[in-house]
Amino acid sequence: MADQDCNAASEEAYLFDKIRSVSDPVSGQSLIESKRLMAAELKESNARFVIRANGLTAEQRTLLEKQISDLLQAEPSVAKTYFTFVLSKPKPKIIAVASGKGGVGKSTLSAALALLLKQKGRRVGLVDADIYGPSQALLMGAKQQSVAAVGDQLRPVVTADGIAMLSMGQIADPNQAIAWRGPKIAGAFNQLMAADWSECDVLIVDLPPGTGDIQLSMVREHKPDGVLIISTPQDMALIDAKRAVDLFRKTETPIIGLIENMAGYQCPHCGEISDPFGAGGAELAAADMGIDFWGYIPLGLNIRLAADSGHLGDCLKDSAEGAAAAFSKIAERLGVWVDQQG
Numbered sequence: 001m002a003d004q005d006c007n008a009a010s011e012e013a014y015l016f017d018k019i020r021s022v023s024d025p026v027s028g029q030s031l032i033e034s035k036r037l038m039a040a041e042l043k044e045s046n047a048r049f050v051i052r053a054n055g056l057t058a059e060q061r062t063l064l065e066k067q068i069s070d071l072l073q074a075e076p077s078v079a080k081t082y083f084t085f086v087l088s089k090p091k092p093k094i095i096a097v098a099s100g101k102g103g104v105g106k107s108t109l110s111a112a113l114a115l116l117l118k119q120k121g122r123r124v125g126l127v128d129a130d131i132y133g134p135s136q137a138l139l140m141g142a143k144q145q146s147v148a149a150v151g152d153q154l155r156p157v158v159t160a161d162g163i164a165m166l167s168m169g170q171i172a173d174p175n176q177a178i179a180w181r182g183p184k185i186a187g188a189f190n191q192l193m194a195a196d197w198s199e200c201d202v203l204i205v206d207l208p209p210g211t212g213d214i215q216l217s218m219v220r221e222h223k224p225d226g227v228l229i230i231s232t233p234q235d236m237a238l239i240d241a242k243r244a245v246d247l248f249r250k251t252e253t254p255i256i257g258l259i260e261n262m263a264g265y266q267c268p269h270c271g272e273i274s275d276p277f278g279a280g281g282a283e284l285a286a287a288d289m290g291i292d293f294w295g296y297i298p299l300g301l302n303i304r305l306a307a308d309s310g311h312l313g314d315c316l317k318d319s320a321e322g323a324a325a326a327f328s329k330i331a332e333r334l335g336v337w338v339d340q341q342g
């Protein structure tokens with residue numbers, strides 16, 4: 001740290017210490033614990049405080065100014081005290097969608113949840129964190145929408161369904177392989193996450209399969225509020241799903257639940273239901289691991305066709321039965337879960 005930075009840090013620590021006894025009028029915690037006090041500096045005997053104004057009434061602001069000024073009055077190094085109140089941008093609830101294995105329906109589930117939550121009136125963002133194999137631009141019918149930036153910060157694209165989204169599929173040339181090593185991949189992911197998502201209440205993050213660099217960046221740097229795990233019922237997929245659960249448990253990331261996809265297929269000719277990937281495996285695995293089971297999604301030809309043509313939203317509106325109804329039930333439950341997080 002340069003000398004100048006050292007001085008600024010110690011001045012800030014000095015000021016923080018002097019006003020330690022002042023409580024946040026909203027939470028009752030100290031201003032530092034509640035992160036109400038954002039910054040402080042002492043220059044030429046002028047103390048300046050930057051305070052987060054969210055949730056404060058005009059009277060509470062005045063009271064805070066008075067409490068802090070009174071405490072600093074006796075300090076010989078402080079002649080005047082100044083305050084700046086700023087409104088910090090709200091942060092959406094971050095829901096990661098993960099699986100161990102690829103091809104089990106993680107991107108379809110992420111897109112369906114984004115669309116259904118939006119249809120229920122929420123402000124939804126969607127990050128396609130599958131940097132090597134992005135599919136959300138296709139799923140959301142947003143392949144032609146290019147991404148703009150303000151300075152270094154990317155601006156989410158708003159799809160025809162009203163979802164704010166970012167995907168490498170809108171940034172990289174679709175005919176060129178993305179052959180990056182771990183740190184560069186994590187950097188690209190972090191840039192997607194660092195876009196301005198403050199207009200969203202919920203941010204769905206479609207993770208790539210596995211337990212690699214992006215999953216680690218996700219849990220360490222972006223701390224999702226919860227993760228939904230999806231698997232097909234067969235052992236091969238469930239073994240990898242258990243690895244994903246283990247990673248999220250070790251990093252203390254809340255696991256919302258496990259979903260079984262591609263559970264049962266109804267023959268369009270004779271109506272007979274068959275189970276090409278087995279049935280019930282994910283429910284048993286969820287019970288075994290002590291996590292909530294969030295339901296079955298059957299195979300639906302309409303889902304596959306709508307997803308491939310970027311019309312998943314329309315297909316989900318007709319949600320009386322089959323896969324669309326199953327997605328709808330999960331989205332409903334997720335809405336309740338989000339509200340319970342406060």
Ligand SMILES: Nc1ncnc2c1ncn2[C@@H]1O[C@H](COP(=O)(O)OP(=O)(O)OP(=O)(O)O)[C@@H](O)[C@H]1O
Pocket residue numbers: 099101102103104105106107108109130133135208209261262297298299300301303304305307308323
């Ligand atoms: N319930 C379902 N019914 C019919 N088709 C489905 C269903 N779920 C997913 N699919 C189809 O299965 C294929 C794989 O799904 P998807 O791309 O969502 O998987 P993924 O886990 O995200 O794969 P990857 O990790 O490789 O990106 C897609 O063609 C999708 O349309």
